[in-house]
Amino acid sequence: xxxxxLTYVVLGMTxxxxxxxxxxxxxxxxxxxxxxxxIIVFFVGIIRTFITPQKxxxxxxxxxxxxxxxxxxxxxxPTPFCSCSAVPLFIGFVESGVPLGITFSFLIASPLINxxxxxxLFALFGWQIAVLYIVSGLIIAxxxxxxxGRLHLENQVEDFVYKCKMYDNPxxxxxxxxxxxxxxxxxKSITLKVLPYILIGIAIGAIIHGxxxxxxxxxxxxxxxxxxxxxxxxxxxxxxxxxxxMLPIMQVLTSKGMAIGTALAFMMAVVGLSLPxxxxxxxxxxxxxxxxxxGILFVAITLTGLLFNAILG
Numbered sequence: 624x625x626x627x628x629l630t631y632v633v634l635g636m637t638x639x640x641x642x643x644x645x646x647x648x649x650x651x652x653x654x655x656x657x658x659x660x661x662i663i664v665f666f667v668g669i670i671r672t673f674i675t676p677q678k679x680x681x682x683x684x685x686x687x688x689x690x691x692x693x694x695x696x697x698x699x700x701p702t703p704f705c706s707c708s709a710v711p712l713f714i715g716f717v718e719s720g721v722p723l724g725i726t727f728s729f730l731i732a733s734p735l736i737n738x739x740x741x742x743x744l745f746a747l748f749g750w751q752i753a754v755l756y757i758v759s760g761l762i763i764a765x766x767x768x769x770x771x772g773r774l775h776l777e778n779q780v781e782d783f784v785y786k787c788k789m790y791d792n793p794x795x796x797x798x799x800x801x802x803x804x805x806x807x808x809x810x811k812s813i814t815l816k817v818l819p820y821i822l823i824g825i826a827i828g829a830i831i832h833g834x835x836x837x838x839x840x841x842x843x844x845x846x847x848x849x850x851x852x853x854x855x856x857x858x859x860x861x862x863x864x865x866x867x868x869m870l871p872i873m874q875v876l877t878s879k880g881m882a883i884g885t886a887l888a889f890m891m892a893v894v895g896l897s898l899p900x901x902x903x904x905x906x907x908x909x910x911x912x913x914x915x916x917x918g919i920l921f922v923a924i925t926l927t928g929l930l931f932n933a934i935l936g
C-alpha cells in the first residue's frame with residue numbers, strides 16, 4: 624500500500640507509534656477521499672445539467688403545502704447549494720411566489736443531504752447509513768418547512784425581498800459534449816474548492832486517530848450518554864464546513880467509539896445549521912424567523928441523532 628510505503632519506508636517512522644498512525648491515516652485518507660470526491664462530483668455535474676435553479680422554481684411554484692414541501696426537499700438533494708447561495712436563492716424563490724415553508728424545505732435539504740454527502744457516506748459507511756441519512760434529512764426538511772409555513776411568518780422576511788425582481792436567463796439546450804465538459808469542469812473546480820476542508824478534516828481525524836484515547840470518547844459521546852447528541856449539535860452550530868470535510872472526522876470519531884447517531888447529528892449541525900449560514904440569511908429574514916428556524920432544526924437534528932443511536936445501538 625502506498626500510504627504504508629511512504630510512512631514506514633520513505634519517512635522511516637516506527638509502526639504502532641501515535642505519530643506514525645496519524646501520518647499513515649492522513650496519507651491514505653487524503654488520496655482515497657479526494658479521488659472519490661472527484662469521481663462523484665463528475666457524475667453529479669452531469670445530473671446538475673438537467674436540474675437548474677430555474678427548473679426548480681418552476682416545479683415547486685404553485686404547489687400546495689405538503690406536496691410542495693416533499694417535492695422541494697427531494698429537489699434539494701441533486702442541487703447542492705452552499706451557504707453563499709442562500710440569499711439569491713431565497714430571493715428568487717420568494718420573488719417567484721414560492722410559499723415560505725416550501726422555500727425553507729428546499730433550503731434545508733439542499734446543503735444537508737446533497738448527493739455528494741450521500742455518495743461519500745455510502746462509500747465510507749455502507750448503504751444502510753446512507754439511506755437512513757437521506758430519510759432523516761428529508762423528514763427534517765419536510766416537517767420543518769411545514770411548521771414554518773403554518774406559523775405564517777411572511778412578515779419576518781425583510782421588506783426589500785418582496786420588491787426584488789430577479790430575472791433568470793432561460794435554460795440553454797446542451798449537447799452531451801456540453802454536459803461532459805461541464806461535469807469535468809465542476810469536478811475540477813469543486814474538488815479544488817473543497818480540498819482545503821477535506822485536508823483539514825482528515826488532519827483533525829488523523830490527530831484523533833493517533834492520539835485521542837478511545838475510552839475518553841466512549842465515555843463522553845458514547846451511546847450510553849443521553850446528553851451526547853444535544854452537546855454534539857451545540858458544538859457543531861458555530862462551526863462551518865461542507866459534508867466532504869466532515870466525513871473523515873466522523874469516520875474517525877465512530878471508529879474511536881462515538882455513537883453513529885451522535886456523529887451524524889454533529890455533521891448535520893455543522894452542514895445544515897452553521898452560524899455563518901445564519902449570518903448570511905440575516906440579510907433577508909428577521910431575527911425571530913432565524914431563531915425559530917434554528918430551534919426547529921436543533922430539535923429535529925437532536926431527535927434524529929437519538930433515533931440513529933436507538934436503531935444502530
